[in-house]
Amino acid sequence: MTDHPKDGQAGPHHVVVIGAGFGGLQTVRSLKGAGLRITLIDQRNHHLFQPLLYQVATTILSPSEIAWPVRDLMEPRPDVTTLLATVTGIRDGKVILSEGEPVAYDTLVIATGSRHSYFGRDEWAEFAPGLKSLEDATLIRRRILLAFERAEREADPARRAALLTFAIVGGGPTGVELAGIIAELAQKLRPQFRNIDTAASRILLIEAGSRLLAAFDPKLSDYAAKSLERRGVELRFGAPVTECREDGIDIGGTFLPCQTRIWAAGVAASPASDWLQIKGDRAGRVPVLGDLTAPGHPEVFVIGDTATVPAWEGKPVPGVAPAAKQQGAYVARVIRARQSGRAAPPDFKYRHLGDLATIGKRSAVIQYGRLRMRGFLAWWVWGIAHIYFLIGARSRATVAWNWLWNHVRGRSAVRLITHSPKGTDGGQIQD
């Protein structure tokens, strides 16, 4: 299948990395110059900067500003072959693809990430999409914008009210960020409509627990809640979503008619535990050993959101980008040590870099060690940190330019409704 040496032939050790997210990409980067043959497989052609995905969903950034073709990133690395392919399983030392021949590996790194969990009700995904991919983001963007467009044409007050009701399920960073920006968008769109008052939209943030941002200091949770309420967001605590339909959702037994629903709750790992026939934890994550290998598979590493390991002062490592990157770098060290016959490095230890979440476009909460920040200054720290972690000068300049423009001019040019070619969404507004 490739022009590289085939199985059984002489040739460098072959490392196959599944997933070009933060973990997989870091593994490949940290293996630069190691003299290995590397194959990087992803089912999409781009690396995605997920922490800013909510800004694509809410018309602040456009997809190309937070995504980079993997092949582009790997151009200077002749040791890396990039494959756009969907993995369906792992068998006898080979990665099985949905199309084409299996890919044999000497070492395998699984970094396939996670999806949202609907707690056994996967049929809700259609009515309340999650936010994990660019397609999710443009779907949510389309649904939000179409809700306003339809409301502008709608004569019936009850239907109009449902069109102007937006429900976000899950009070973690993604839910908080979405609710804040949607509330601001509803304000900003006001002068563009003639028949509706977009600022009178209802934006609900639904959290089954007792507070927002459970990973944060309760004082920051409280600050986030107050900030959102000041922006007009309604908060609902302590009642889970019990039903999700085309016309609304049930919260603790009460039906709420709403046209737009977004799911930002729960985490389900990708099916790596099935591939390896290892029992995953409650969220499907593979419980890896201290060196991040899968139990019974010393040649298979599992990292990032796909794995669970108690390497953070005895607690499980959180599913955040810095954790995946640290694990990717660690796995590269282990592989290098094995290749050169050196002793393996000590078990992986996670260093927590802190927690960040934005609230709307000018406020954020940050905790870093014992430091607590909030408000406008925290937003600046958040913005600079995120621009720093974007890939390449071009992206940094473009995103910085966009944010600056949004601040100065307060309007956005990326409010595009684009449909799928065959029109699977958006009702009758089609060719």
Added chain:
Amino acid sequence: MTDHPKDGQAGPHHVVVIGAGFGGLQTVRSLKGAGLRITLIDQRNHHLFQPLLYQVATTILSPSEIAWPVRDLMEPRPDVTTLLATVTGIRDGKVILSEGEPVAYDTLVIATGSRHSYFGRDEWAEFAPGLKSLEDATLIRRRILLAFERAEREADPARRAALLTFAIVGGGPTGVELAGIIAELAQKLRPQFRNIDTAASRILLIEAGSRLLAAFDPKLSDYAAKSLERRGVELRFGAPVTECREDGIDIGGTFLPCQTRIWAAGVAASPASDWLQIKGDRAGRVPVLGDLTAPGHPEVFVIGDTATVPAWEGKPVPGVAPAAKQQGAYVARVIRARQSGRAAPPDFKYRHLGDLATIGKRSAVIQYGRLRMRGFLAWWVWGIAHIYFLIGARSRATVAWNWLWNHVRGRSAVRLITHSPKGTDGGQIQD
């Protein structure tokens, strides 16, 4: 349906404009301050700068750089109501929508543009998409990029060759522009693939006539042909496409296996002639009177690609953006004259601004009156002219920045493959 005065009530004269392309938007702009009530209807939420659409299809620009939400553009115009809706007909002085109540008009302006014509073989559209909308552009971008991706995974030489064959039907400006850029893209992608030589791709430009750019001076046609051949494009003249299938096309009876086909031939007007029950010309265009009204409908104007009028030294006005804009401005003058009881302006006259087409990323051909330009300098004139006609400082700066970046760095960050949510395209590379 709206908070504006209803039919039969007192209130300003109501102008309904269908289509927010160059013609429709110009009509609305030229009616600023005329004291009218205006409703602008489009089936998409954005105005599209179609002359640069081919650059979205070929990964140079991203969608948000050449499209602007209509509602955004109309924010400073309280006299204008924007409706996102699909028009299905016109009856008894009302515009019928696919959803919601009909919209009554006093004056109607139809500026609904054109589609590609498959010369009665509409089933070919699936196998050889045209390039009229943002969705078309991202579909073509996806197909081009996926062809390379699949070739990288393909072991069979014949299938690999078909995957690396790109056929563009139609030797007008769009076909020439697409062929040039795809040839350059194939060169540029070479260092990113390990198993294939993308530079060995076959790019065919198929023109049933005897030369490219039929509207241009034959010397410029010749220059364009030579420039494309130097870039590796194969030209086929004089034989029409006789069949179009999933695995290739028939050109003059010879079957060419090719994975990617793009249709840039033929023009079919939107169904305005059906709506008005007027017999259209061969391309379905409404033959309008000298004042651009439809025969027998003095209150209905038809402009741009939807109409045909011999107002260019006795010849039909060509289907280009400046023509649509001139017609939009003219119609606004007629409406203003009627409103104020002044005499109608003399019949519409078209002023031709010249013809432009780019060949690849550093060359162009231009004819303006008796002036003929070609090569790099023509490309600069083309670039500056197009940036000038973009809407707003932000777009101009962003597109200029992008082009500059492409020239200096020679690589592009917008090579994204994004799928439709339900996966109607792209085979098995899906969630």
